[in-house]
Amino acid sequence: xxxxxxxxxxxxxxxxxxxxxxxxxxxxxxxxxxxxxxxxxxxxxxxxxxxxxxxxxxxxxxxxxxxxxxxxxxxxxxxxxxxxxxxxxxxxxxxxxxxxxxxxxxxxxxxxxxxxxxxxxxxxxxxxxxxxxxxxxxxxxxxxxxxxxxxxxxxxxxxxxxxxxxxxxxxxxxxxxxxxxxxxxxxxxxxxxxxxxxxxxxxxxxxxxxxxxxxxxxxxxxxxxxxxxxxxxxxxxxxxxxxxxxxxxxxxxxxxxxxxxxxxxxxxxxxxxxxxxxxxxxxxxxxxxxxxxxxxxxxxxxxxxxxxxxxxxxxxxxxxxxxxxxxxxxxxxxxxxxxxxxxxxxxxxxxxxxxxxx
Amino acid sequence: xxxxxxxxxxxxxxxxxxxxxxxxxxxxxxxxxxxxxxxxxxxxxxxxxxxxxxxxxxxxxxxxxxxxxxxxxxxxxxxxxxxxxxxxxxxxxxxxxxxxxxxxxxxxxxxxxxxxxxxxxxxxxxxxxxxxxxxxxxxxxxxxxxxxxxxxxxxxxxxxxxxxxxxxxxxxxxxxxxxxxxxxxxxxxxxxxxxxxxxxxxxxxxxxxxxxxxxxxxxxxxxxxxxxxxxxxxxxxxxxxxxxxxxxxxxxxxxxxxxxxxxxxxxxxxxxxxxxxxxxxxxxxxxxxxxxxxxxxxxxxxxxxxxxxxxxxxxxxxxxxxxxxxxxxxxxxxxxxxxxxxxxxxxxxxxxxxxxxxxxxxxxxxxxxxxxxxxxxxxxxxxxxxxxxxxxxxxxxxxxxxxxxxxxxxxxxxxxxxxxx
Numbered sequence: 001x002x003x004x005x006x007x008x009x010x011x012x013x014x015x016x017x018x019x020x021x022x023x024x025x026x027x028x029x030x031x032x033x034x035x036x037x038x039x040x041x042x043x044x045x046x047x048x049x050x051x052x053x054x055x056x057x058x059x060x061x062x063x064x065x066x067x068x069x070x071x072x073x074x075x076x077x078x079x080x081x082x083x084x085x086x087x088x089x090x091x092x093x094x095x096x097x098x099x100x101x102x103x104x105x106x107x108x109x110x111x112x113x114x115x116x117x118x119x120x121x122x123x124x125x126x127x128x129x130x131x132x133x134x135x136x137x138x139x140x141x142x143x144x145x146x147x148x149x150x151x152x153x154x155x156x157x158x159x160x161x162x163x164x165x166x167x168x169x170x171x172x173x174x175x176x177x178x179x180x181x182x183x184x185x186x187x188x189x190x191x192x193x194x195x196x197x198x199x200x201x202x203x204x205x206x207x208x209x210x211x212x213x214x215x216x217x218x219x220x221x222x223x224x225x226x227x228x229x230x231x232x233x234x235x236x237x238x239x240x241x242x243x244x245x246x247x248x249x250x251x252x253x254x255x256x257x258x259x260x261x262x263x264x265x266x267x268x269x270x271x272x273x274x275x276x277x278x279x280x281x282x283x284x285x286x287x288x289x290x291x292x293x294x295x296x297x298x299x300x301x302x303x304x305x306x307x308x309x310x311x312x313x314x315x316x317x318x319x320x321x322x323x324x325x326x327x328x329x330x331x332x333x334x335x336x337x338x339x340x341x342x343x344x345x346x347x348x349x350x351x352x353x354x355x356x357x358x
Numbered sequence: 359x360x361x362x363x364x365x366x367x368x369x370x371x372x373x374x375x376x377x378x379x380x381x382x383x384x385x386x387x388x389x390x391x392x393x394x395x396x397x398x399x400x401x402x403x404x405x406x407x408x409x410x411x412x413x414x415x416x417x418x419x420x421x422x423x424x425x426x427x428x429x430x431x432x433x434x435x436x437x438x439x440x441x442x443x444x445x446x447x448x449x450x451x452x453x454x455x456x457x458x459x460x461x462x463x464x465x466x467x468x469x470x471x472x473x474x475x476x477x478x479x480x481x482x483x484x485x486x487x488x489x490x491x492x493x494x495x496x497x498x499x500x501x502x503x504x505x506x507x508x509x510x511x512x513x514x515x516x517x518x519x520x521x522x523x524x525x526x527x528x529x530x531x532x533x534x535x536x537x538x539x540x541x542x543x544x545x546x547x548x549x550x551x552x553x554x555x556x557x558x559x560x561x562x563x564x565x566x567x568x569x570x571x572x573x574x575x576x577x578x579x580x581x582x583x584x585x586x587x588x589x590x591x592x593x594x595x596x597x598x599x600x601x602x603x604x605x606x607x608x609x610x611x612x613x614x615x616x617x618x619x620x621x622x623x624x625x626x627x628x629x630x631x632x633x634x635x636x637x638x639x640x641x642x643x644x645x646x647x648x649x650x651x652x653x654x655x656x657x658x659x660x661x662x663x664x665x666x667x668x669x670x671x672x673x674x675x676x677x678x679x680x681x682x683x684x685x686x687x688x689x690x691x692x693x694x695x696x697x698x699x700x701x702x703x704x705x706x707x708x709x710x711x712x713x714x715x716x717x718x719x720x721x722x723x724x725x726x727x728x729x730x731x732x733x734x735x736x737x738x739x740x741x742x743x744x745x746x747x748x749x750x751x752x753x754x755x756x757x758x759x760x761x762x763x764x765x766x767x768x769x770x771x772x773x774x775x776x777x778x779x
Contacts, residue, residue: 011510013517032521052521055514130589140601146591154592157599166601167609179589189609192602201595208602212609233611334520351513 006357008287008336010318014349016057020046022341024071027331028082028098029124033060034329034339035098036347037086039068045088049098052349063101067092075120075173075221076131076147085133085147087115093135095147106147111137121173121182124332127222129179134172140165142186144198157186157196166190174218174242175225185228187213193230205250209238215265218242219273227290229276231263237278239290244297244307252307258286265328271335275315275358279328279340283321285350288312289358315358320348360406372438375415377431379407386424393417394461395436400429410457412441631678649675653685656692665692683712687723690730699734706731716754725751729761732768741772 022038032052040046045065050057067088077083077095083105085095091111094104115135122131132154133145144155159165167189175183182198189212195205211232219227225242228251232238238255245251261281269275274290292310300306323344331337336352368377377398384402392399395414400407414436423430435441446453604610606618646652656671672689675682690705709727713720732747748765755761 009506009509011506011513013510013514030524032517032524052517054518130591132592140599144592149591152594154594156594156596158596160598160600163599163601166604188601190602190604191610194599196597198592201597203597203599210610210612210615212611233609234613333524334517337517351510351517353509353513 006354008316008352008354008358010285010287010316011351011353012318012320012348013351014052014055014057016050016347016349018048018345018347021343021345022327022347023069024327025339025341025347026072026074026084026329027333027337027339029074029332030079030082031333034347034349035072035084036341037069037072038341039089040064043068045069047084047086047096047101050347057347057349061098061101063096070115071118073118073120073133074124076123076133077120078123078131079125085118085120087118087135087137089114091115091137091139093118093133093145095133106150108145108151110135110143110145110153111139111141113138116168117170119171119173121176121221127176129176129182132173132182134184136168136171136186138167140168140188142168142171142184142196144184155184155196155198155201157184157194166192169213170215172216172218172228173221174228176222177224183225185216185218187216187230187232189213191232205245207250209236211236214262217266217268217276219268219276226273229266229268231266231278233262235259235261235263235280237263237266239309239312241296241307241309244305246300246306247304249300249306252309254309254312256288256312259284262324264324264326267328267330267338269335269355270330270332272355272358275355277328277330277338277352279325281324282319283323283325283342283344284317284319285325285328285340286317287315287352289315316352320350321346360401361404363400363405363407366407366444368444370441372440373435375411375431375433375435375441375444377409377433377444379429379431381405381427381429383427386429388422388424391422391429392461392465393420393422394464397457397461398431398433399458408458409445410454412443412446413437413439631680646674647678649679649682649685652678653682653688656685656688660688660692660695665695668692669696681712683709683720683723686712687727687730690727690734694730694733697737699738702734703731706734721754725755725758725761728754732764736768741768741775744768745772 018036018038020038020040022036024037026035026037027033028035028049034050034052034057036046036048036050038046045068047061047063047065047069048059049061049063051060052058065088067090069086069088072084072086074082074084076085081097083095083097085093085106087093087110091109091113093106093108093110093115095106097105115137117136118133120131120133121127122129130146130148133147134142135145136142140159142157143153146154168186169189170187172185173182174185175181180199183204184196184198186194186196188194191208191210191212193207193209193213193216194203196202197204209230209232211234213230213232215231217229218225219229228240228242230238230240234257236255236257238253240251240253242251258278259280259282263278263280265279267277269277274292276288276290278286278288280286290310290312293308295308297305297307320340321342321344323342325340325342327341329339331339336355337349338352339347339349341347363379363382366377366379368375370376379400381402382405384405386400386402390400390402392401395417396411398407398409398411411433415433416436420431420433423432605622652671652675656668656675659665659668659671669689669692672685672692675685676689679685686705686709690702690709693699693702693705706727710724710731713724713727716724728747728751732744732751735741735744735747745765745768748761748768751761752758752765
């Protein structure tokens with residue numbers, strides 16, 4: 001455990017004021033460049049590409065699009081191409097070549113309402129299998145797309161006929177440890193979490209955590225699913241141990257209540273899958289460490305295996321803003337470098353020190 | 359009349375006067391001694407000694423020693439000179455008076471000045487203390503800031519280093535890419551030539567070795583292979599999803615669940631009432647569905663003596679709105695007249711329940727309810743319960759003579775039965 005002066009410090013490195021609302025910020029892989037996506041005041045979408053130069057951010061490109069952009073990912077693109085997949089307020093999924101952003105490389109009107117969340121897998125030299133993109137929307141559906149197939153999704157998780165829909169707020173890929181296996185986890189505004197298995201095309205697990213689910217993330221997409229962190233309204237988050245599924249009780253979990261306000265995002269450190277950062281509606285960031293229990297599974301009274309959840313301890317926290325920090329991304333190249341975007345129209349580059357000592 | 363102390367003795371030097379004053383058994387404290395520049399007084403009631411001194415003295419440095427039934431004064435002269443006598447000889451009463459007053463005033467002024475001086479020094483001390491603490495805190499803060507700044511600079515340097523590595527890496531990669539491209543073209547050219555001249559074995563050999571020597575080109579080929587190895591797009595399928603049911607379109611929050619439940623409950627209640635009546639009461643006229651109108655109808659029928667009709671009207675009104683206390687109240691009255699005493703008690707009780715909280719506004723109604731229930735109890739010969747209700751009614755409205763009379767009657771009845779039993 002980190003003690004006293006050995007605790008990681010969250011240092012604010014650069015702050016950049018923006019003239020639009022930023023909804024998502026992402027590092028461009030293999031570079032010191034970052035991308036900010038959002039909505040300008042006149043209702044159009046904005047993409048800005050910045051480069052980190054010493055203590056400031058230099059604007060390299062600014063691209064305007066007809067509809068505001070909600071989310072983006074580099075997860076399904078190759079390292080050479082580094083195409084960005086975005087979801088916008090109108091339900092369109094686009095893949096852009098940032099060198100030539102006038103025409104998208106791939107475009108589809110995937111949903112009837114805003115795409116709240118997007119994730120990509122199979123790209124960047126990580127994992128195996130086809131590159132795929134998953135989008136979750138307010139229209140209650142979760143769709144998986146293959147950039148090689150136009151117009152129709154390769155998987156569609158939609159409400160039963162006649163069922164009233166719930167907003168899907170977040171999606172994440174996981175369990176992609178070989179070419180066939182893949183799961184998608186989706187969180188909804190009524191507290192539902194659903195785990196879809198894409199190999200068998202079925203619902204593998206579902207639960208309800210009694211608060212709207214804001215963000216879900218597996219600790220690693222490309223391994224046998226290990227841990228899933230779910231954050232929600234009312235300042236709570238849950239860490240599920242995904243190695244052992246009990247037939248009735250599902251997955252074991254541990255939960256923490258951090259604060260009164262919503263926890264908007266969770267992001268695992270790419271270089272250490274047991275450290276993750278949560279960002280809150282009060283403008284604060286919390287850095288956590290998960291500790292595994294002595295035994296990760298045990299037998300219950302009937303002899304079926306059930307998981308044992310570990311414990312979560314806080315490493316550091318800092319308040320950067322008075323407005324919610326809605327997006328967060330760790331740099332995959334430099335350990336401890338991260339960018340966060342808040343609703344006070346500011347994007348901040350932070351450095352978390354002493355992560356090597358954890 | 360004070361007793362003058364006159365047995366004093368004194369001696370002097372050039373600079374000082376030493377005065378010895380015996381106290382005839384009286385005990386002296388510093389408060390009894392008053393001294394100013396030219397006036398000295400010792401007042402220990404009832405004893406009094408005063409002296410208007412020959413010449414002014416330095417009263418701040420002069421001392422008085424109390425002990426052995428004696429006060430020993432050491433007075434330092436302002437001007438070193440030998441005095442002819444201790445006191446001014448020809449001091450008349452007026453001068454005495456003036457000197458006395460003057461002395462007192464001077465003493466008071468001095469006291470004030472001393473206080474002021476003390477206050478000022480106290481304030482200065484406080485200010486100093488405050489500044490000192492501020493300095494200490496400032497130093498602490500600065501220390502922490504410096505630590506943080508050092509961290510930042512260290513980290514910034516690391517970042518710059520990493521970035522330059524990245525740049526170098528990129529440069530290297532772009533060079534490699536160019537070389538790879540070049541390499542790619544070369545073997546292709548070679549292969550073309552091969553097809554044309556199959557006998558050019560040495561060229562083939564060299565091209566192969568060239569291929570093998572650069573690792574860049576290997577990666578191109580391996581990547582192409584990899585691309586071919588990517589699985590085909592998944593077969594499209596749909597998974598049907600069921601959601602945990604939720605009535606509200608807003609997101610679920612734990613803290614709001616209680617409120618939401620209450621709201622739903624009330625909605626269900628209202629709907630139930632409307633729905634239960636809809637089927638049976640479709641053939642009723644519009645006005646007959648209004649509980650107030652029905653209440654009036656009932657009242658009229660009661661006034662005319664049609665108690666059964668009144669009860670029916672009230673019944674219907676209650677079905678439409680079971681939260682109006684007056685309906686139950688009036689129905690109770692009907693039941694009393696009809697001698698349905700148990701029903702009267704029930705209805706009065708229900709009325710009282712609905713008439714909470716007990717406020718001046720519903721006093722009349724509550725009195726009536728209590729009286730009606732009391733009457734019903736009495737008619738059932740449950741006199742103690744009846745008396746309870748009458749007394750409750752009296753409590754609300756103490757000035758009602760009728761209730762008092764009835765209460766008395768019941769008390770007599772109770773006493774009568776107790777005596778006889």
